[in-house]
Amino acid sequence: MLAVFDKTVAKSPEALQSPHTVESAFALKDGSLASHFSSLHPGSVNINLGSSGFIAYSSDKQNPLLPRLFAVVDDIFCVFEGHIENVAHLKQQYGLNKTANEVIIVIEAYRTLRDRGPYPADQVVRDIEGKFAFILYDSSSKATFIATDADGSVPFFWGSDSEGHLVLSDDGEVVKQGCGKSFAPFPKGCFFTSSGGLRSYEHPINELKAVPRVDSSGEVCGATFKVSESKKGKTGMPRVGSDANWSEHI
Secondary structure, three states, X not given: OEEEEXXXXXXXXXXXXOOOOOOOOOOOHHHHHHHHHHHHOOOOEXXXXXXXXXXXXXXXXXXXXXXXXXXXXXXXXXXXXXXXXXXXXXXXXXXXXXXXXXXXXXXXXXHHHHOOOOOOHHHXXXXXXXXXXXXXXXXXXXXXXXXXXXXXXXXXXXXXXXXXXXXXXXXXXXXXXXXXXXXXXXOOOEEEXXXXXXXXXXXOOEEEEEEEEEOOOOOEEEEEEXXXXXXXXXXXXXXXXXXXXXXXXX
């Protein structure tokens, strides 16, 4: 799976924006990264999100134990890789029918969170048990919601290209193609939103500290993020007016 979001939709963390090589990398320029992904995965599907970027996915070369799923519900696009162990419990929690699968559960969890849900964002992700990584984009509010499980069971990488676009994929080489040196594994046990940035759902009251990542040749290559001892301020979802879009505060 692959997603590239315009910097106005999902601003990539500054720590990922390592000094670029002489040959700057552009993830959206001329559709080259989408074409590269398609060449690696014949039969892949590319969803054009207009000025916001694109999402691409394929069942090619997928791990049968960690399948990829894609769905669109009410202008919410989501690609999911892996499996959820407590599917029955989450279906009941979100009032879903028996045919709902993992990707539908994630979309409904996001909608509940967006539309004045009773839980903070970190609890919504923490309630999902299993091996997973997902990328969600809400075209109505131009909001992103991205997460991976606490063990990093699904290979998942992210990076920033020369223009600040956010690139995410389960294929590290694809991210490197679009971002040069400015990429790293997505932090385990964390979630990212376009409005709230990167946060730990395992330790929601702690700050995340960026640590420069050095590759085998000694060059800075993105960053890893570690939970620090410093505590955050208020972490719950703010109570705002009923007309406000809660996705802006996730």
